[in-house]
Amino acid sequence: MPELxxxxxxxxxxxxxxxxxxxxxxxxxxxxxxxxxxxxxxxSVAGARVMQVGRRAKYLxxxxxxxxGLLHLGMSGSLRVVPAALxxxxxxxxxxxxxxxRCVRFNDPRRFGSLHWLEGDPAGHPLLAxxxxxxxxxxFDGEWxxxxxxxxxxxxxxxxxxxxxxxxxxxxxxxxxxxxAGIHPRRPAGRISLARMQRLAAAIREVLAAAIDAGGTTLxxxxxxxxxxxxxxxxxxVYGRAGEPCPGCGAPIRQEVIGQRASYFCHACQx
DNA sequence: CCCGATTCCTGTAGGC
DNA sequence: TGCCTACAGGAATCGG
Numbered sequence: 001m002p003e004l005x006x007x008x009x010x011x012x013x014x015x016x017x018x019x020x021x022x023x024x025x026x027x028x029x030x031x032x033x034x035x036x037x038x039x040x041x042x043x044s045v046a047g048a049r050v051m052q053v054g055r056r057a058k059y060l061x062x063x064x065x066x067x068x069g070l071l072h073l074g075m076s077g078s079l080r081v082v083p084a085a086l087x088x089x090x091x092x093x094x095x096x097x098x099x100x101x102r103c104v105r106f107n108d109p110r111r112f113g114s115l116h117w118l119e120g121d122p123a124g125h126p127l128l129a130x131x132x133x134x135x136x137x138x139x140f141d142g143e144w145x146x147x148x149x150x151x152x153x154x155x156x157x158x159x160x161x162x163x164x165x166x167x168x169x170x171x172x173x174x175x176x177x178x179x180x181a182g183i184h185p186r187r188p189a190g191r192i193s194l195a196r197m198q199r200l201a202a203a204i205r206e207v208l209a210a211a212i213d214a215g216g217t218t219l220x221x222x223x224x225x226x227x228x229x230x231x232x233x234x235x236x237x238v239y240g241r242a243g244e245p246c247p248g249c250g251a252p253i254r255q256e257v258i259g260q261r262a263s264y265f266c267h268a269c270q271x
Numbered sequence: 272c273c274c275g276a277t278t279c280c281t282g283t284a285g286g287c
Numbered sequence: 288t289g290c291c292t293a294c295a296g297g298a299a300t301c302g303g
Contacts, residue, residue, distance in 0.1 A: 032280095034279075034280095074280090075280095076280085076281080076282085091281090108280095109280080109281055109282065110279090110280045110281050110282080111279080111280055111281080112279070112280065151273090152273080152274090153273085153274085154273080154274060154275090158274090158275090259274090259275075260275080260276070260277085
């Protein structure tokens with residue numbers, strides 16, 4: 001399930017293969033992704049030289065001399081760097097065929113991913129324009145969270161998963177960060193003190209940074225650009241551990257649905 | 272504006 | 288063993 005650490009792991013894996021190369025061809029086998037691929041995208045992309053591979057929220061931005069590829073992995077998407085001649089497998093929807101003889105291959109069984117080709121400033125695109133700060137960036141801190149939460153009654157877990165508040169925090173890391181901060185996931189966001197929001201912001205940063213260091217979390221699908229899983233799963237303290245003892249106090253970890261998402265927490269340690 | 276519910280999709284796990 | 292159903296989840300969008 002690609003969240004920010006998995007997308008960043010993917011970015012780091014593909015960037016050295018893409019930067020400085022030319023995209024000879026865009027091969028599309030399936031246009032029906034989260035949004036249908038624009039007709040004519042193949043013609044727009046062919047021949048573009050990749051300048052840099054960036055990331056904003058969970059989007060990868062492939063910056064070229066003639067436009068920007070905006071790619072989202074959805075929840076089951078992955079990118080792999082493979083020889084261009086390797087036969088495509090099931091769910092291999094798109095190839096970026098490079099002049100190096102390799103290609104970057106997008107596989108996505110559930111097709112929640114997306115690919116757009118942007119000409120002009122990517123930041124102005126509707127999908128990017130209203131995003132909140134990067135959790136590992138300078139403008140994100142407890143004060144930001146505290147201010148954003150004024151007057152809100154929504155539970156803090158969906159609050160931190162809202163991309164207008166802060167980007168990149170998905171279901172797994174939301175549960176982990178709230179556990180680390182000692183905050184109950186159902187607590188109304190607007191009823192959390194500044195001091196506790198500072199703990200929460202620190203926890204979000206720490207959890208995400210540690211997950212990036214581990215190459216992301218592989219629950220089922222996720223692999224990096226060379227097909228390897230991430231190793232953060234073994235560091236998860238509450239996610240997916242319903243009934244197991246809390247690492248803090250030993251009480252059983254609870255699983256409840258909050259905001260239509262499975263949430264894991266310790267009723268004793270998180271208030 | 273706020274917020275909960277719904278929607279897209281398919282592989283997998285669990286129940287019987 | 289095999290069938291059927293429920294569930295997983297990012298995030299846009301809808302409805303109240």
